[in-house]
Amino acid sequence: MQKELLHYTLRLGDNALILGHRLAEWCGHGPVLEQDIALSNIALDHLGQARMLLQYAARQKGESYTEDKVAFFRDITEYYNLLILELPNGDWGDTLARQFLFDTYNYFFYTELLNSKDDHLKAVAQKAIKEITYHAQWSAEWIIRLGDGTEESHQRVQKSIDDLWMWTGEMFTMDEIDQKLIEEGVAVDLAPIKEQWHQKVAEILDVATLKKPQDDWMQSGGKQGEHSEYLGYILAEMQHLPRMHPEAEW
């Protein structure tokens, strides 16, 4: 087992799992039926991707591990998702702003992961990129609709983008885990992804008549297991049942 590869796999798996969990909270609360269904569909895609990645992580950890054990029996400091994904959903504009900022990143990231020398990550990317492409299109269209909509929607989604901006820097940070795996051709170099992301985000915000915030101080730590209190509540809800009844089957 390679320590770095496991950590990297968990980062990707946790991103999908935590965002999938957050989006699932919208189920039954969407503003209209079609969009409620859309968010539930997207949540399901993320959960499916999380399964493929956590199955891989479990395989790396050894015989006695399963995807469920990896998801439900790790504590908060062993979770490596991006902080932006664990933030509460807020209103529709906040959720869509987060989706737009992350989906755009995810699209460029997974496009590059298609070239990974790790066969499993590559296979996950081949599967996931088709779904992620749909997500990116949908959230970009919503940002345009809200930004170029009414005065109220414009103001509110601008505030959502502004508020979320300090959580976007973490998407592009690289540490020794990234460096080692980039050298091996397994991980994605995030420097070119950052450029592509800025360009696409600027393009969409422009169409949406929204202002792109200036890069300033950025939050970070999620990739190394340092989280906000929000993740604790997510894990408590997600994990309490399997921890109370570890052998339960249904």
Next chain:
Amino acid sequence: MKTKEDQIWQWLEEVTDPEIPVLTVVDMGVVREVDLAGDHPVVKITPTYSGCPAMNEIEQNIKGKLLQEGLDNVEVQTVLSPPWTTDWMTDKGKERLREYGIAPPEGSSADKSVLFGKPKQVQCPHCGSQETTMVSQFGSTPCKALYKCTNCQEPFDYFKCI
């Protein structure tokens, strides 16, 4: 003479998709391979969408069908690569979808126009009109989008092309 492999494929033709019962798992292109090289038969399947909730049931249904036919040690393996595409759906499958009221995937999956592009022109499965509009990219299951026909006014599901 029918080989054992042909026989298994034929049995699999009777296993239907739990969400879209007019389609068999073979029509869907979900079954990739029947492998008899080892000491037990292995059926390899591939998920349509990562989070498709029907996959576990499909696996159980395949095992159940083959058990019924006397094969009690079948293994069903999920393979991710190459990823499933709507191109693998058989023509017969596409026709059955249309008859069922779901517009089949249009064109080749290699079409990348999906990103920030215009939605595809989809034919209404009820009246055959091309005058249709997309209501939502996401439908009742991950593999479908919602459309409406502006000619006959009927809403319908479109099987997304991936």
